[in-house]
Amino acid sequence: MAKMTLEQLRKLREEKKRDIERRETEGKEIRIIVGMGTCGIAAGARVAFDAILAAVERHGIGASVVLAQTGCMGLCHVEPTVEVLVPGMPDTIYGKVDAATATKIVDRHVVARALVNEHIYDRPAADIIRN
Amino acid sequence: MAYRQYMLVCGGTGCESGKSDEIYKRLIAEADAQGVKDAVQIVKTGCFGFCEKGPIVKVLPEESFYVEVKPDDAKEIIAEQAVKGREVKRLLYDKSTRKSNNKIDDIEFYQKQFRIVLRNCGVINPENIEEYIARDGYAALEKALFQMKGEDVIAELKTAGLRGRGGAGFPTWLKWDLTRKAPGDVKYIICNADEGDPGAYMDRSTIEGDPHSVLEAMALAGYAIGSNKGYVYIRAEYPLAIDRLKIAIAQAKEYGLLGDDILGSGFSFDVEIRLGAGAFVCGEETALMRSLEGNRGMPVPKPPFPAISGLWKKPTVINNVETLANIPVIITKGGAWFAKIGTEKSTGTKVFALTGKVNNSGLVEVPMGTTLREIIFDIGGGIRGGKKFKGVQTGGPSGGIIVEKDLDAPISYESLAALGSMMGSGGMIVMDEDDCVVDVSKFYMEFCVDESCGKCAPCRIGTNQMHDILDRITKGKGEEADLARLERIGKAMTKASLCMLGGSAANPTLSTIRHFREEYLAHIRDKKCLTGKCKDLVTYSIDPSKCIGCTLCAKKCPVPCIAGERKQAHVIDASRCVKCGECYAVCKFGAVVKN
Ligand SMILES: Cc1cc2nc3c(=O)[nH]c(=O)nc-3n(C[C@H](O)[C@H](O)[C@H](O)COP(=O)(O)O)c2cc1C
DSSP states (O other), X not given: XXXXXXXXXXXXXXXXXXXXHHHHHHOOOEEEEEEOSHHHHHHTHXXXXXXXXXXXXXXXXXXXXXXXEEOOOSOGGGOSOEEEEOTTSOOEEEOSOOHHHHHHIIIIIIISOOOOTTOEEOOSSOOTXXX | OOXXXXXXXXXXXXXXXXXXXHHHHHHHHHHHXXXXXXXXXXXXXXXXXXXXXXXXXXXXXXXXXXXXXXXXXXXXXXXXXXXXXXXXXGGBOOGGGOOOSBOOOSOXXXXXXXXXXXXXXXXXXXXXXXXXXXXXXXXXHHHHHHHOOHHHHHHHHHHHTOBOTTTTOOBHHHHHHHXXXXXXXXXXXXXXXXXXXXXXXHHHHHHHHOHHHHHHHHHHHHHHHXXXXXXXXXXXXXXXXXXXXXXXXXXXXXXXXXXXXXXXXXXXXXXXXXXXXXXXXGGSHHHHHHHHTTSOOOOOOSSSOTXXXXXXXXXXXXXXXXXXXXXXXHHHHOHHHHHTBBOSSXXXXXXXXXXXSBXXXXXXXXXXXXXXXXXXXXXXXXXXXXXXXXXXXXXXGGSEEEXXXXXXXXXXXXXXXXXXXXXXXXXXXXXXXXXXXXXXXXXHHHHHHHHOOSSSHHHHHHXXXXXXXXXXXXXXXXXXXXXXXXXXXXXXXXXXXXXXXXXXXXXXXXXXXXXXXXXXXXHXXXXXOTTSOSGGGOOEEEOTTXXXXXXXXXXXXXXXXXXXXXXXXXXXXXXXXXXXXXXXXXXXXXXXXXX
């Protein structure tokens, strides 16, 4: 990316916003986002990340799943945390995701379309940017 | 096969006692009985942090939020919502009953948290500038550069009422305004990311989760005061935050959002990273600037203030990470929007690192004016293991303890100071009945002894003296006059120290003496530490009438110094006991006695 002008920045922002909307309305893409702040990593986020990757490959659904990282959501007591966005299902945050739970999240939530018991947490606050 | 509806039953410890498990089972049974078990999935969740109104049931995708649900409500919830698709109105959370400190009513929410600083943390990929841009990132800079003058940016901050989050609470607009008006061609912006307060990690998480928000704010500051150069002074012990910051700076330069002629506006701004020297005092602004210049990090007297003579004697704005992270939102949404959140004199939100003996430790951001009780008992889910709350330390080694009777005070700079503590940077450590206040005070004083730079006598000598006195009290060698001594030295340090390290080092001790004088006296007069934390003052023994000889304590003893045959009363050899308390903790029969 070369240095942007004002117009280019505005265009990029609009494009990216549209991408998000499209993702939500078309509902093709599954997103799995792992919290990877220092606290998450210390609690085993990389292990969870790898387990998710392995499970996605095992199911052969790599083409429709995007696996991404983010910073800390603030739920330190239940790290590692993983957010799962599956079209047609509620956006879900899972906590205390060890390798076994990570695998379960892919098997049950992503593939079989049912929430995984005991590990769901609430998003701590409403989003001030999108509201 | 996919479910049409999901019912989430909050399974936190608070709700568990309120029968959430029974509600969960009843909902499943009702779904089965009413023939909708394939349409609605019922799941148990972790704590939703709304314990005062628990148990909670949330229905998705409708987002129905039911509070104070009883097992007998299960039938109606299934019959109405799962079968007929109608909400059970009488159980819905009534937002109008909320004691809210937000006068922002276009946001529908039930949570106690309100995220401005942490808006992108846990939402975007911090290593991808485009995700930041998609969430109105760099829109504030764009607005400032093309629609506002430097004064306008400062005026917006004034309307917002933003005050420094690094501890002192100085109005940010004023700091910027003074620096703007200070004579000089070369001026600097510094982001203070040294975060040395033990138990605090708000700034680390903000930079790790949303580095661009800080960079954007620094560029805004540069534009507002007429500076082209910024430094982030960051703790060297934060490798991940440093990495992400480096990536962010490189991307912002590549996209032309930092560097020369930003977006063709003619304004140039560059940011460099400087690693902290690893001392608490280097977070103090004058010491920080000396350290940044390559000198030993020691404070210098103020005035002159950094706004007049700061880094390399040039006018300098130095702001904390959290202060800065608020600023892009203030510019895009307007100062008036921001001022509606919080209390009159303390606007906006505050991020706290909630740790210690709470169930839900974590990073929380709440509107100013939220009470400590709401933070600890609702968001924090109360005290771990059902123990009794003793106090909460805010402001770390510079702050004080706040006790039960003051928990309903709304949080603001003024109220916490009035309670003998301070806002501080945001560390919030919760203590329960097992924590000894003398031990805690000694811990903080030890920290200050280690961290005192030694430049001024009140701090260098005072912290050592106070520490020695506290140490002998914890060893049962204190005398009653020691309390007056602590208070006298503490007052002298508070008045005479060069910087606020020494100026506030006595706070934890003075505030605990004020609230827990009896506990100090028990150590001094009776040579007793009721919590057992002061090891020199406890002895463990076994009550032979209660011991059934299960051998568990003997197995757990690390020395081992517990003897006894199976099914016979055991005995502790006090001369070898290291007072770890393991035996006391594992005994199921209350046979181990702590004195
Ligand atoms: C001993 C000591 C340590 C400090 N450490 C920090 C720190 O780590 N981070 C910080 O932002 N401010 C720290 N401060 C406060 C700074 O001196 C200064 O007030 C602050 O950076 C100003 O920014 P603000 O107005 O945005 O709060 C410390 C102060 C003292 C006395």
